[in-house]
Amino acid sequence: MDKNAQAVASFMKGMASPHRLLILCELAMGEKSVKELIEATGLAQTSMSQHLSKLKDEKIVTFRRDHRTLFYRINNDAVLKIMDVFYHEFCEEKESKK
Numbered sequence: 001m002d003k004n005a006q007a008v009a010s011f012m013k014g015m016a017s018p019h020r021l022l023i024l025c026e027l028a029m030g031e032k033s034v035k036e037l038i039e040a041t042g043l044a045q046t047s048m049s050q051h052l053s054k055l056k057d058e059k060i061v062t063f064r065r066d067h068r069t070l071f072y073r074i075n076n077d078a079v080l081k082i083m084d085v086f087y088h089e090f091c092e093e094k095e096s097k098k
Helices: 002-015 020-026 034-041 045-057 079-092
Strands: 059-064 069-074
Touching: 002 020, 002 045, 020 034, 020 045, 020 069, 020 079, 034 045, 034 059, 034 069, 069 079
Parallel strands: none
Antiparallel strands: 059 069
């Protein structure tokens, strides 16, 4: 149990950044190039590289290369489920209380 708890804590640290959550929100909609991610999030190239590296290290995202362009996507079904919950709980417009 302790080993699993350590693995989950490490996994969650990989997601525990507002910038990485923005990246994951974009990737939850599908594969995107680094350029598309930079445009969507407003992050600088160096910052984007650092965040994508952390997400890769935690095996949260993977990438493919098409010539000189890198395309990233979420590589973990659990992350897709988590992002779906986050979207419905925090991003979706809630009906006004009557």
